[in-house]
Amino acid sequence: xxxxxxxxxxxxxxxxxxxxxxxxxxxxxxxxxxxxxxxxxxxxxxxxxxxxxxxxxxxxxxxxxxxxxxxxxxxxxxxxxxxxxxxxxxxxxxxxxxxxxxxxxxxxxxxxxxxxxxxxxxxxxxxxxxxxxxxxxxxxxxxxxxxxxxxxxxxxxxxxxxxxxxxxxxxxxxxxxxxxxxxxxxxxxxxxxxxxxxxxxxxxxxxxxxxxxxxxxxxxxxxxxxxxxxxxxxxxxxxxxxxxxxxxxxxxxxxxxxxxxxxxxxxxxxxxxxxxx
Numbered sequence: 451x452x453x454x455x456x457x458x459x460x461x462x463x464x465x466x467x468x469x470x471x472x473x474x475x476x477x478x479x480x481x482x483x484x485x486x487x488x489x490x491x492x493x494x495x496x497x498x499x500x501x502x503x504x505x506x507x508x509x510x511x512x513x514x515x516x517x518x519x520x521x522x523x524x525x526x527x528x529x530x531x532x533x534x535x536x537x538x539x540x541x542x543x544x545x546x547x548x549x550x551x552x553x554x555x556x557x558x559x560x561x562x563x564x565x566x567x568x569x570x571x572x573x574x575x576x577x578x579x580x581x582x583x584x585x586x587x588x589x590x591x592x593x594x595x596x597x598x599x600x601x602x603x604x605x606x607x608x609x610x611x612x613x614x615x616x617x618x619x620x621x622x623x624x625x626x627x628x629x630x631x632x633x634x635x636x637x638x639x640x641x642x643x644x645x646x647x648x649x650x651x652x653x654x655x656x657x658x659x660x661x662x663x664x665x666x667x668x669x670x671x672x673x674x675x676x677x678x679x680x681x682x683x684x685x686x687x688x689x690x691x692x693x694x695x696x697x698x699x700x701x702x703x704x705x706x707x708x709x710x711x712x713x714x715x716x717x718x719x720x721x722x723x724x725x726x727x
Contacts, residue, residue, distance in 0.1 A: 454594045455486055462535075462594070463488060472531035472568070472618055482588060489545070489588035493529035493568060495620045498522060499628050506620055509585040518553065518573065518581045523628060525620050526583070528569040528590060534607070536563045537600040541593045544573065548589055552577020563597060564606025567617040572624075 454462065463469055463478045469488065471477050482489040494509045496516045501507065509516060518524045534540050540561035544553055557572035571590065575581050583589060601607075609615035 452596055453486055454596070456483060459483060459486060459488065459594065466533075466535070468533050468535065470531045470533065477530060484591065487591040487593050490528045490530050490532075490569065490590040490592055491586050491588045492583055492590075493527040494585060495525075495527045497525040497620055497625050497628070499524070504629055506625060514586075515582050515584045518575045518583070520552070520575050520578055520580065523556075523572065523574050525624060525628070526571045526573060526589075527620055528571075529586060531568050531618065532561070532566065532592075534561050534563055534565045534594075536602060536606050537597050538594045539563055539597055540565075541595070542569060542571075543591050544571070545589055545591060548581065548583075551579070551581050553581050561592070562607035562612075563601040564608060565612075565615065567614060568619075570614070570617065570620060570624075 460480060460483055463483075464476075464480070467474065467476055469476065469478045469490075492509070495506055496509060497506045498516065498518065500519055500522045507513075507516060516524070516526075532540075541559055542555075542561060543559065544555050552575055554574045554576050555571055556574050557570065561569065569590065569592075604610070607615060613621075
């Protein structure tokens with residue numbers, strides 16, 4: 451299965467409707483032949499996973515560029531509409547200049563014999579910086595290889611079992627699939643970690659204040675209880691002492707009255723004794 455060389459590639463692309471505008475017109479450009487590959491350009495439709503509107507973006511003369519941020523997926527569609535001959539197998543890739551920036555093609559690397567339509571690339575920015583692409587600029591490469599026999603009788607790519615056949619726009623099913631859930635990219639994870647760290651710091655700070663207040667209130671309550679207890683015990687001791695003092699005084703008072711009575715009786719007896727004498 452030899453690959454087509456530059457001369458054969460130019461001959462086939464110039465004489466057959468392989469690279470077209472989708473309306474049956476050949477748009478082959480000999481200046482787009484790069485070694486043994488043909489360079490395809492960025493079309494007008496794109497979809498980014500971090501687009502706020504969550505819609506397909508349309509690139510035109512007023513909005514010619516699209517920015518792919520680090521850690522984000524993007525769907526890109528070629529401007530050219532392709533017909534892959536049934537006796538050929540095509541291979542696709544992204545130019546090395548964009549690869550070196552971190553742009554990775556994750557949508558596949560070949561195009562089946564019999565395919566026709568615009569190519570859809572699903573790319574991921576694994577680099578540290580935003581990658582900017584411009585409409586009509588050549589970013590994609592395609593190579594053609596000969597098959598030893600032509601694919602036919604349903605073995606070729608067709609619209610019965612292959613839903614990409616004849617595509618001119620980004621299928622909404624892929625857009626909807628990328629809308630589901632959050633994208634777990636390194637940048638998003640780092641952002642969430644930082645957000646959670648800030649929240650955790652606030653929780654720790656508030657928790658520290660609550661714990662300090664709890665300790666203060668507990669200490670104050672314990673101190674007040676001890677003071678109350680000490681005061682209560684002191685009061686009870688004072689009360690007991692007062693009772694004892696009163697008992698002693700009462701006892702002494704009774705003893706004093708008793709002594710006075712005895713002394714009174716003694717004086718009466720003495721007086722009576724003097725009278726008898």
